[in-house]
Amino acid sequence: MPGLRAPSDYKEDPPRHPALVVNSKEPFNAEPHRLALVSSYVTPVDFFYKRNHGPVPIVDDIGKYSVSITGLIQNPKELYMKDIRKLPKYNVTATLQCAGNRRTAMSKTRKVRGVGWDISAIGNAVWGGAKLADVLHLIGIPKFSNITPSGGKHVEFVSIDKCKEENGGPYKSSIPLSQATNTEADVILAYEMNGETLNRDHGYPLRVIVPGVIGARSVKWLDSINIIAEECQGFFTQKDYKMFPPSVNWDNIDWSTRRPQMDFPVQSAICSLEEVNTIKPGKINIKGYAVSGGGRGIERVDVSIDCGKTWVEASRYQKTGIPYFSDDESSDKWAWVFFEAEADIPESTEIVAKAVDITGNVQPENVEVIWNLRGILNTSWHRVQVQIGQSNL
Incomplete structure (x- = not known):
């Protein structure tokens, strides 16, 4: 994408706060000490958990950066940051939580696969940006829509982030169109975090925030938005972040039998x-x-x-x-x-x-x-x- 690129290695990753507990260096995954979490209702950016799947993307020219909106719609469109900033700005205070939060304690029962998070893969921030419902309205999708005339029922977010799980392809995920176009769901395209421009670890220049849903659906470093008929077919939607009973193991797992996890439990x-x-x-x-x-x-x-x-x-x-x-x-x-x-x-x-x-x-x-x-x-x-x-x- 013009203006935004995904490095092939970790040499250009941004600096991070030395007090973070690092669970993985490459890709970088880290959380704050638990006491730091309750020191502030709004989690400082430096102490907000970092969840990455590959090298952190870099913006070379913000003026050239744009998001393409395509798929089962009549009027595909390319939106630049200036277009998104012209839309009404909303601030949404929302807690993001990695689905793997507290995984380390679960692994003490029986071994599991994934980043070994303690209890701090969670944080609360004030996210500033445009409501996704307003963005989709720009391209002719009415608010509170369940389906487009062409049969679109889901909104797929594609990152420029490249990950090994996608065989070098981009990270992507989706949410139902009914949620994306519901203004009360407060799904936003965020360009600010706690009143400041997003930093690189948290998705600069633009990311999705899907409140009340596991963090895996809040895609960072947004490259494109696709209106599709079925759920995203990417790895992190179809072959990860699904809840299976204790009887399922890696020998008998059938990913197709479970829906992608969305809301997180209490x-x-x-x-x-x-x-x-x-x-x-x-x-x-x-x-x-x-x-x-x-x-x-x-x-x-x-x-x-x-x-x-x-x-x-x-x-x-x-x-x-x-x-x-x-x-x-x-x-x-x-x-x-x-x-x-x-x-x-x-x-x-x-x-x-x-x-x-x-x-x-x-x-x-x-x-x-x-x-x-x-x-x-x-x-x-x-x-x-x-x-x-x-x-x-």
């Missing part, structure tokens, strides 16, 4: 404590995040200091000083909430957290019942071990 994690902690007896503050996909608010977060025998309800908040209500218009429906509880810890124990969303969905107690060979969507109760001893905590 999730929470304790960030103020490591997996194993040594503390002095007394009061501690338990703090973490909770989030649910599809715009479902968090109704409750329960915390237990006795391995799940008894529970107390944690307080919940998004913006400091502003009450959080799970179904209120003043709350950011696509964003996480923080939870907090104080507890007196007299002896060594296991501290547990579980969240309940507004529709009553609750995290499963054990990881074994949701184990899957790709290690995605580990939303089991989050557990940390606390041992009484000498500590600086």
Whole structure:
């Protein structure tokens, strides 16, 4: 594409913050330390997890950069950044979460394949850009459309990013047209993150943000948008990021039997404590995040200091000083909430957290019942071990 290129090696990758926990150097995949996550409702760009599948693309000439919109439509179009910036700008506060978040804990049950994420392959940002519904309206697709006259039912996003899983081809994925044209779904073509121009790791110059959906659908370094009849046939839609039962292994897997994962289930994690902690007896503050996909608010977060025998309800908040209500218009429906509880810890124990969303969905107690060979969507109760001893905590 003019103005945007995908390097063949990692020599031109951008610098990253040294405090990140690196899970893979090439391609670069890294997450912040868990405590950094709950230090700010809006995750600073430097501490937002980095998920890459190949060398990071480079923009040589932003004036020449454009996105082609083609497929089952009457009027294919080439849109330049100036065209996209002319559309109404929206800021959407949305949490992105890699489907593999908390994979490391799942792999302790049985081995899984994938990047070994801890609990921080997640972040919350204010994404600025044009609504995809407005962009598609430019080419003649009415808002709230389910199908185009030519039979288009899905919107495919194609990156310039080249990955080995696609045999050197581009990363791509898709969402239903009904979601893309629904203004209330808040799908945007973002050119800003936290009020600043997107940086290279996060998709500069333009990326898709699909709120409430696993991060794999929010394609970065956008090259083209295709209106297609069926779901994207790319690797990451058809042969990855699908949820299988524990009985399926690499010998009997049939990818065609499962739909691509979209919304993520209700999730929470304790960030103020490591997996194993040594503390002095007394009061501690338990703090973490909770989030649910599809715009479902968090109704409750329960915390237990006795391995799940008894529970107390944690307080919940998004913006400091502003009450959080799970179904209120003043709350950011696509964003996480923080939870907090104080507890007196007299002896060594296991501290547990579980969240309940507004529709009553609750995290499963054990990881074994949701184990899957790709290690995605580990939303089991989050557990940390606390041992009484000498500590600086």
